[in-house]
Amino acid sequence: MKPLDLMTTIQIEITNHCNLHCCACTRAAGLQRHKYFMTLDQFETALISMEGFKGKVGIMGGEPTLHPDFLDILQIYRDYIPLERRGLWTNMAKWKEYEGTILSTFLQDRDHMLKNDHTGEGNLHHPMLMAIKDMVQDPVMRWRLIENCPYQNRWSASINPKGAFFCEVAAASDILFDGPGGWDIEPGWWKKRHGFEFKDQADRYCEMCGGALPVAGVDPHQDYELITPSIKEKFEEIGITLDYELIDREITSQEIEAVYRGEFRPLKHRKEE
Ligand code: SF4
Numbered sequence: 001m002k003p004l005d006l007m008t009t010i011q012i013e014i015t016n017h018c019n020l021h022c023c024a025c026t027r028a029a030g031l032q033r034h035k036y037f038m039t040l041d042q043f044e045t046a047l048i049s050m051e052g053f054k055g056k057v058g059i060m061g062g063e064p065t066l067h068p069d070f071l072d073i074l075q076i077y078r079d080y081i082p083l084e085r086r087g088l089w090t091n092m093a094k095w096k097e098y099e100g101t102i103l104s105t106f107l108q109d110r111d112h113m114l115k116n117d118h119t120g121e122g123n124l125h126h127p128m129l130m131a132i133k134d135m136v137q138d139p140v141m142r143w144r145l146i147e148n149c150p151y152q153n154r155w156s157a158s159i160n161p162k163g164a165f166f167c168e169v170a171a172a173s174d175i176l177f178d179g180p181g182g183w184d185i186e187p188g189w190w191k192k193r194h195g196f197e198f199k200d201q202a203d204r205y206c207e208m209c210g211g212a213l214p215v216a217g218v219d220p221h222q223d224y225e226l227i228t229p230s231i232k233e234k235f236e237e238i239g240i241t242l243d244y245e246l247i248d249r250e251i252t253s254q255e256i257e258a259v260y261r262g263e264f265r266p267l268k269h270r271k272e273e
Contacts, residue, residue: 001147001202003193004157004166009056009087010190011158011168012046014038014073016062016175019093020118022220024125026151027172029062031225031240034175036161037067040076042185046159047080049185056112058087058156060168065094065102074105083107089114124217126151126266127226127247128169130210134228135251145259146202147195149212150266157190164189166198170205178238179204208234214255214264 004010013027015037021030038046050057059077067073077086088106092115095102106113116123136142151169158168163182165171174181182201183189192198206212208231218226224243227235232246258264 002153004190009058009156011058011060011156013160014064015067017066018063023222024127024218028176056085056087057081060089063093092117125220128210129227129231131208131228131230133207134230145212146206151211166201173205214259
C-alpha cells in the first residue's frame with residue numbers, strides 16, 4: 001500500500017450530502033444514513049493536522065458545494081493551503097452560485113479542479129459494495145490483491161468528522177457501516193508509511209470492499225447496486241434497504257491472472273483516462 005506521506009492528495013471530506021444518487025459511488029452517498037456537514041472548527045483542525053504534508057490537500061464530499069458554509073470553508077482553506085496545493089472535486093451542483101470564488105481559489109487544470117457532473121455516457125464506477133472476502137476465499141491471494149489495491153495506490157487518504165483514514169473509500173465505509181471511526185486528527189497523522197501502521201484500518205475495511213477486486217465497472221446511472229452476500233447481511237443488520245443484484249460467486253483464476261498480466265486497469269473505467 002502507498003505510504004500516506006507520498007500521496008499526491010489527501011482529501012478533507014466536508015460533507016457526505018450529495019444531489020446525485022449514483023450506483024457504486026465510492027462514498028456510497030445515496031445509501032448513507034448518517035449525513036454530516038463538517039463544522040468550521042473541524043475543518044480548521046483538519047487543515048492544521050496537514051502542516052508539513054507536501055502534496056495537495058483537497059476539498060471533497062459528497063458534493064462539497066452543498067455545504068451551507070462553503071464560502072467560509074474556502075476562506076479558511078485559503079489561509080492554510082497555498083494555491084498550487086489546493087484541489088476541488090465537484091459535480092458542479094452549485095457552480096453558478098459559487099463560480100467566481102471557486103475560480104479565484106483554485107487553479108483550473110484537471111490536477112487542481114475535477115469537475116464531473118456525471119451526466120456523460122461511458123464512465124464507469126467500480127463496484128465497491130462487492131466484498132472481496134466473499135469472492136476470494138484464499139486469504140493469501142485476497143491480501144495480495146488488497147495490498148496492491150489500485151484505489152489506495154492512486155487515490156487518497158482522507159479526513160471526515162469521524163477521524164483520519166488511510167483510504168477515502170475506507171473513510172466512507174466507516175460511516176456507512178457504523179464503524180468505530182478513524183485515527184485522531186492530530187498533526188502528522190499522515191506520516192504513516194508502512195503497511196503495519198495502517199493494518200488496523202485495512203483489516204477493518206478492506207475485507208468488506210470491492211476496490212481490490214479485478215472486476216468490470218458498472219454504469220453509474222443504473223438504479224441498483226451490485227452487492228455480495230456479506231454486504232447484504234450487513235445492510236439487513238443495520239437497516240439499509242436498497243435495490244440490488246446479488247453477486248454470489250468466487251472470482252475466477254482468469255480474472256486474478258488478468259491483474260498480474262496487467263490487463264485489469266480499473267482507471268480505464270473512466271473513458272477519458
Ligand atoms: S480495498 Fe477498499 S478500503 Fe481497502 S484500500 Fe482498497 S479501496 Fe480502500
